[in-house]
Amino acid sequence: MPHLPATGGRDVHTVRFPVGRPPATVDVLIVGAGPVGLAAATELTARGIRVAVVDRARTATLVRAGAMGHTPRVVEHFRRWGLLQRIREAWTYPPEWNRGTRLVTSLTGHELVPVPRPSFRGSGAPEHAADEALRRPQTVLQQVFLDHLAEHGVGVAGGWELQELAEDGEGVSAGVVDVDSGERRTVRAAYVLGTDGGSSTTRRLVGIDREGDHATEKRLRLIVRTGDISDRVGPAPSATNIVFNQRASGFLAAVSPREWRVYAGPYPLAHEPTEDELLAIGRAAFGFDLDLELVSATTFYHATRIATTFRKGRILLAGDAAHVRTPGGNLGEGIGDVANLGWKLAAVLAGHAPDTLLDSYDQERRPHNWRVADHSLERSRRSQAALAEIRAGGIPDDADLGDAAVRRRAEIGERLRRDHSGGAGVTFDERYDASDVIWYEDGQLASEPGWRPDVYEDDPRPGHRAPDGRIDPHGSTLHDRIGTSFALLVLTGDPTGRPAEDSTGEPAGRPAEDLIRDRAVVDAFTREAASRSLPLTVIHLTDPDARAVYGAAHVLIRPDQHVAWRGAVLPDGGARAVLDRVLGQARSGTAAQALGAVPAQRVL
DSSP states (O other): OOOOOOOTTOOOSEEEOOOSOOOSEEEEEEEOOSHHHHHHHHHHHHTTOOEEEEESOSEEEGGGOOOOEEOHHHHHHHHHTTOHHHHHHOOSSOGGGOOOOEEESSTTSOEEEOOOOOOSSOOOOOTTOSSOOEEOOHHHHHHHHHHHHHHTTOEEEETEEEEEEEEOSSOEEEEEEETTTOOEEEEEEEEEEEOOOTTOHHHHHHTOOEESOOOSEEEEEEEEEOOOOHHHHOSSOOSEEEEESSSOEEEEEESSSSEEEEEEEEEETTOOOOHHHHHHHHHHHHTSOOOOEEEEEEEEOSOOEEESOSEETTEEEOGGGTEEOSSSSHHHHHHHHHHHHHHHHHHHHTTSSOGGGGHHHHHHHHHHHHHHHHHHHHHHHHHHHHHHHHHHHOOOOTTOOSHHHHHHHHHHHHHHHHHOOOOHHHHHOOOOOSOTTSOOOTTHHHHSOOOOTTOOOOOOSTTSBOOOOBOSTTOOBHHHHHTTSEEEEEOSSOTTSOOEEOTTSSEEOOOHHHHHHHHHHHHHHHHHHHHTTOOEEEEEOOOHHHHHHHOSSEEEEOTTSBEEEEESSOOTTHHHHHHHHHTTSSOOHHHHHHHHHSOGGGOO
């Protein structure tokens, strides 16, 4: 029997949801045990919220797995939850197969655009984050989240279908049914969070519509299974490839040592390709004749469908239940939903904030999702047009090594290189620029550069992701230090009065009035937070580079790592006014004006 790369004895193919009954009462009922739902349970549990999760399915399988690539911003949340190392260790194919995303004529063919190989000595981390991007099938995330939740006694019940929702002034009664026995139960919750996918029952029951462009054609995501092909591809083949040839296009990506994802299409909406047709595309992607088994084929669309609101009363939506777009990193938006909503739900349930704070979840996340969805749809249309043009000009057979073939591949590579644009903005520029709970600076919204999918620079202005960086020689980052609470950064030097170093390394004196001002700001925020029983971490950074990045003496950062306020001195109303705004207890005229400037669902 051929040797298979070890997976530590783990069953990497099937995730089994726990068997049990949902509890009668809970703070938040989460409907859907996909990665977003289980991430939400993880986020809320870390904040002391009683949660339960139900899902109609009893298992999730690797061969129907969706998302695989996770951006550095998503990895920041894995790290914040303390689960990054577990996720790293739960690989389903050897991680050394990852060599970056290669643009090739086939797996065994020609590289069209050279991609730097991973460096044994290099860190691999991007410029703006402490951690690298990560490739793990979404079933890996589900299993890691399930294990973590079980350790914390959180109930996750597979085989239970949501059928009824009834909301009143005190909470929600959710009627769920065991899909096998027909047993009915009612779960009483303060809030219900629907993370049950694009065809969300939660969204349908609460009557939330969707907007956006419908697809005019369809595509298929295939999982094909091979035998031992190491004699053709080597013991460590490239795991992530985008193929361009006359028969196949799109991703050819490993999901296990024997299973690969292949894309087929586009096809007319009514067309049903045969199994032989799909397997022929799979063989073309590999670039040689081999025995393939078609394990699964799922339909997806290049389209945009976004809920008209992410909140209706005590019912909230996240992940695909709230927004479906052209594939390519969509799970990242779902994880972003969770990070944004988690601290707000916790603040409301703990009595730190009014229920109206939850309105800002829709204000902040829906415009962000529209930005990314519009970009993704336009990118897919450009890519499809480029592929048609390339094919019209001909793509030489892999076996053709003649001068004309070499020149043509170089032309194709240059075209792909010219069309390529990075995604730094999509990854990191998660700005919230039309929110009632951000204390924007005077003139900020009118002067900010527009959002771009391919460009990102660390931006410390209110509403933006707080720039991260190392803060001690042992590797801890600012985001590590912030943890799960609010944080007040003090960036003017040593609070004891000892001189800070300037950028040359020489002592820089601190005027006494600066020290008095810093202590006044810190004291005001700590007293106000304590009076509300609101967790607040005060972080003094003496590094002049940190001050240069943040451009202010004091910065208030929310638990989701977004800047809420910054300034040298407190505004009128002091720390109380700032926290009132941030916790949804005071409406911002600036934000209200921004919201009125364009349609609420498309704040661009």
